[in-house]
Amino acid sequence: MLAESLALSAVLFSIGAIGVLTRRNAIVIFMCVELMLNAVNLTFVALSKVYGMAGQVFVIFVMTVAAAEAAVGLAIIIAIFRHKQTVNLENINLLKG
Amino acid sequence: MLLQEATRGVHPLSGSIAEWVWLIPLLPFLGFLINGWLSITSAAHVGPKDPSAAGHDAAGHGDDHGHDSGGGAHGDDHHPVVRHKYAGLVSIVGPAVLLLSFGLTLAIFMAMLGVSREAPFVRTLFSWIPAGDLHVDAALQVDPLSMVMTLVVTGVGTLIHLFSVGYMQDDPGYPRYFAYLNLFVSFMLVLVLGASYPVLFVGWEGVGLCSYLLIGFWFTDKANADAGKKAFIVNRIGDFGFLVAMFLMFANFGALDFLGVSAAAPGAGFNSPLVTTICLFLFLGCAGKSAQIPLYVWLPDAMAGPTPVSALIHAATMVTAGVYLIARSAFLFSLAPVAQLTVAFVGGLTALFAATIGLKQWDIKKVLAYSTVSQLGYMFVGVGVGAYTAGVFHLVTHAFFKALLFLGSGSVIFAMHRAYHATHNHDDAQDMRNMGGLRRYMPVTFILMWIATLAIAGIPVFAGFFSKDEILGAVFARAHESTLAQVSWLGIPGSALLFIIYAMGLTAALLTAIYMTRMMLYTFHGPNRSGEKEQSHLAEAPWVMTGPLVVLGVLSLFGGWLNLPALLPVGPIGVLDHWLEPVVGTATNAVTGGAAEVAHGTEWALIGAAVAIAVAGILIAIVRLKPERLVPKAQAPEEHGIERVLLNKYYVDELYDRVVVRPTVWISRNVLATGVDEGIIDKLLVTWVGTGIPRLFGWFGSRLQSGQVGTYAWVLLIGVIAVLGAFTLR
Numbered sequence: 001m002l003a004e005s006l007a008l009s010a011v012l013f014s015i016g017a018i019g020v021l022t023r024r025n026a027i028v029i030f031m032c033v034e035l036m037l038n039a040v041n042l043t044f045v046a047l048s049k050v051y052g053m054a055g056q057v058f059v060i061f062v063m064t065v066a067a068a069e070a071a072v073g074l075a076i077i078i079a080i081f082r083h084k085q086t087v088n089l090e091n092i093n094l095l096k097g
Numbered sequence: 098m099l100l101q102e103a104t105r106g107v108h109p110l111s112g113s114i115a116e117w118v119w120l121i122p123l124l125p126f127l128g129f130l131i132n133g134w135l136s137i138t139s140a141a142h143v144g145p146k147d148p149s150a151a152g153h154d155a156a157g158h159g160d161d162h163g164h165d166s167g168g169g170a171h172g173d174d175h176h177p178v179v180r181h182k183y184a185g186l187v188s189i190v191g192p193a194v195l196l197l198s199f200g201l202t203l204a205i206f207m208a209m210l211g212v213s214r215e216a217p218f219v220r221t222l223f224s225w226i227p228a229g230d231l232h233v234d235a236a237l238q239v240d241p242l243s244m245v246m247t248l249v250v251t252g253v254g255t256l257i258h259l260f261s262v263g264y265m266q267d268d269p270g271y272p273r274y275f276a277y278l279n280l281f282v283s284f285m286l287v288l289v290l291g292a293s294y295p296v297l298f299v300g301w302e303g304v305g306l307c308s309y310l311l312i313g314f315w316f317t318d319k320a321n322a323d324a325g326k327k328a329f330i331v332n333r334i335g336d337f338g339f340l341v342a343m344f345l346m347f348a349n350f351g352a353l354d355f356l357g358v359s360a361a362a363p364g365a366g367f368n369s370p371l372v373t374t375i376c377l378f379l380f381l382g383c384a385g386k387s388a389q390i391p392l393y394v395w396l397p398d399a400m401a402g403p404t405p406v407s408a409l410i411h412a413a414t415m416v417t418a419g420v421y422l423i424a425r426s427a428f429l430f431s432l433a434p435v436a437q438l439t440v441a442f443v444g445g446l447t448a449l450f451a452a453t454i455g456l457k458q459w460d461i462k463k464v465l466a467y468s469t470v471s472q473l474g475y476m477f478v479g480v481g482v483g484a485y486t487a488g489v490f491h492l493v494t495h496a497f498f499k500a501l502l503f504l505g506s507g508s509v510i511f512a513m514h515r516a517y518h519a520t521h522n523h524d525d526a527q528d529m530r531n532m533g534g535l536r537r538y539m540p541v542t543f544i545l546m547w548i549a550t551l552a553i554a555g556i557p558v559f560a561g562f563f564s565k566d567e568i569l570g571a572v573f574a575r576a577h578e579s580t581l582a583q584v585s586w587l588g589i590p591g592s593a594l595l596f597i598i599y600a601m602g603l604t605a606a607l608l609t610a611i612y613m614t615r616m617m618l619y620t621f622h623g624p625n626r627s628g629e630k631e632q633s634h635l636a637e638a639p640w641v642m643t644g645p646l647v648v649l650g651v652l653s654l655f656g657g658w659l660n661l662p663a664l665l666p667v668g669p670i671g672v673l674d675h676w677l678e679p680v681v682g683t684a685t686n687a688v689t690g691g692a693a694e695v696a697h698g699t700e701w702a703l704i705g706a707a708v709a710i711a712v713a714g715i716l717i718a719i720v721r722l723k724p725e726r727l728v729p730k731a732q733a734p735e736e737h738g739i740e741r742v743l744l745n746k747y748y749v750d751e752l753y754d755r756v757v758v759r760p761t762v763w764i765s766r767n768v769l770a771t772g773v774d775e776g777i778i779d780k781l782l783v784t785w786v787g788t789g790i791p792r793l794f795g796w797f798g799s800r801l802q803s804g805q806v807g808t809y810a811w812v813l814l815i816g817v818i819a820v821l822g823a824f825t826l827r
Binding site for chain 2: 017020021024029089090092093094095096
């Protein structure tokens with residue numbers, strides 16, 4: 001059971017990571033990041049069976065942080081969209097050196 | 098180190114008052130702190146109260162200013178004297194700390210009288226530089242030589258501090274003056290009490306600093322500030338020599354304390370190149386500090402400072418540090434006859450050279466300055482030929498009579514200055530052509546100055562006679578039989594060179610008698626040339642100034658009793674000889690080879706010649722010089738020929754200016770400033786390398802900063818994989 005859970009979370013994480021790397025739409029990237037977070041959450045839960053309850057406590061924390069992150073991130077994306085009329089990250093390079 | 102530990106353990110002085118020797122330099126240092134603090138705290142308030150500043154700023158207060166300048170054209174420079182508000186406290190603290198030091202020194206001296214003095218008593222305070230093989234303690238050394246020096250420094254120093262109370266009383270920088278003076282004495286005591294070369298060097302540098310501060314004491318006048326800088330820089334040249342000598346000692350002997358070096362030095366061998374080199378570098382340091390050729394030029398300029406400073410630093414104490422250093426390093430010098438002959442020859446040459454310049458100077462302090470250089474030359478002749486006791490003896494008597502001469506001249510300048518100040522005259526208060534006939538106005542100074550003049554000229558009974566005669570006698574004796582007579586110096590046999598030095602010494606003695614008598618004649622005899630109005634204002638200085646003069650006068654009279662020659666029928670014989678025996682006895686015997694002194698008959702003849710020459714010099718001056726014919730400075734005709742060369746000090750300053758100063762400035766400006774600093778550093782290193790390379794890196798860096806979040810994510814991923822890979826493959 002543990003091995004299957006970890007394999008699933010690895011697959012989920014990879015999908016998220018590939019999405020972050022390849023997609024251009026900020027909203028999609030954002031969702032992929034959430035996918036990665038939840039993949040990690042799955043790992044925590046699965047491993048808590050072996051290493052104790054601390055992993056499950058961490059999941060609560062991660063979900064809280066993810067919620068906060070979603071609020072702030074979406075707000076930023078909305079602000080960017082209002083400013084540039086697009087959420088395509090190829091067009092957003094204000095950090096250029 | 099072992100020797101030192103052993104000595105300390107059993108020394109008869111341990112546990113006695115000598116344990117408190119560190120208080121001797123500390124007390125003047127406390128005086129410096131107190132006076133310096135008073136000077137700093139009062140400095141903020143002295144400005145607005147300064148009447149001359151108020152006069153200039155008083156454009157708004159038209160009434161006051163107009164009334165003031167209505168009296169004459171010189172309204173601005175004649176202002177009422179305002180004493181410093183802490184003058185009273187400073188006048189007590191300044192001399193008192195010195196007096197306490199002197200008392201403590203006397204107590205230690207008394208304690209030494211009763212015990213064996215064979216080994217020095219070393220008081221280690223703390224470990225100062227423990228660095229690998231180099232180990233230097235902050236340690237003070239009590240032995241007969243350091244005690245003689247400490248007694249002179251604190252004793253004469255106290256008298257000069259007292260004199261300063263009168264001389265500087267109206268100066269706005271009064272506490273600052275005493276702070277510097279205290280600091281100077283403190284460093285001088287470190288110099289003479291230090292138990293190792295580095296500790297001595299601390300004092301050595303410290304007195305150099307104080308000398309700079311005090312020469313430029315009236316720094317608002319550029320000439321004074323320049324004189325201070327000159328003294329400082331010329332002394333640095335000498336210090337370079339001292340430092341190199343210390344490096345060589347540490348590298349070859351592995352020790353820097355006097356006991357360690359004296360134990361290791363004989364291992365280097367007699368007349369070995371190493372010891373000779375060390376001694377010559379040490380002598381370079383001495384030449385700087387003690388104003389010998391070629392580094393003597395700073396001392397006459399140092400007369401820019403207040404006159405008591407000239408007496409204390411540039412006559413009685415600091416400039417004798419070089420003589421002290423050679424006497425202290427006697428164990429080294431006695432191993433290096435070539436270096437000894439160099440010291441003696443340079444000393445003899447300086448004595449003669451400076452004496453000729455002294456013949457034609459008009460500034461009373463300049464005469465004394467060249468006389469100091471000349472007498473220091475005598476001391477170097479003494480310590481150079483291995484007659485260390487004679488050199489130190491002349492150092493002590495010279496401290497007495499030269500301090501008296503300088504303070505006496507200070508008293509004269511003080512009177513002249515007051516007279517000129519009262520009548521608003523702007524003439525030179527130090528020029529002897531403006532003096533004359535002062536014996537009627539200042540009889541005490543007059544008598545005391547004559548005592549000092551007879552002492553320096555070498556008239557029997559007075560102090561200088563015995564010390565000078567002992568030096569000349571020693572040179573004569575060494576020329577016959579000593580280690581010095583057997584070596585050759587630059588191809589000249591040592592024996593012949595010593596006779597030349599003896600002849601130079603005798604000639605310098607003749608010139609000394611002439612120029613000192615000339616100074617006395619022009620200053621105190623003949624008619625007064627300072628002006629009709631001024632004569633009524635000329636008066637003797639207050640007792641606080643004449644008091645120290647009287648004490649110094651007594652010392653100049655009886656100072657010779659310290660070391661009477663053996664052939665005299667009365668008095669204590671050779672006290673100083675016996676006293677210094679533990680320190681320099683071995684070194685002196687090494688030079689003389691234990692040979693007997695010259696026969697009594699010859700010695701009488703030598704003394705007769707010296708006295709005849711001194712008397713002849715005085716008579717020549719009296720017969721040839723007519724103070725009646727002298728005219729005041731303003732009307733004086735221009736000198737020609739040799740007189741002009743002497744007046745301009747052989748143009749040595751001009752020569753140094755052309756040969757050393759100007760090329761240095763030229764190289765600094767054209768090569769170092771334009772070429773190295775602006776060309777290489779500014780253009781090549783700063784502009785090209787300094788801005789070019791960062792810009793190149795910046796360009797590469799900015800390529801990475803594309804602003805594309807996707808790229809950053811890829812880089813992040815690659816980084817993570819790399820790190821994970823590194824951990825996995827490890």
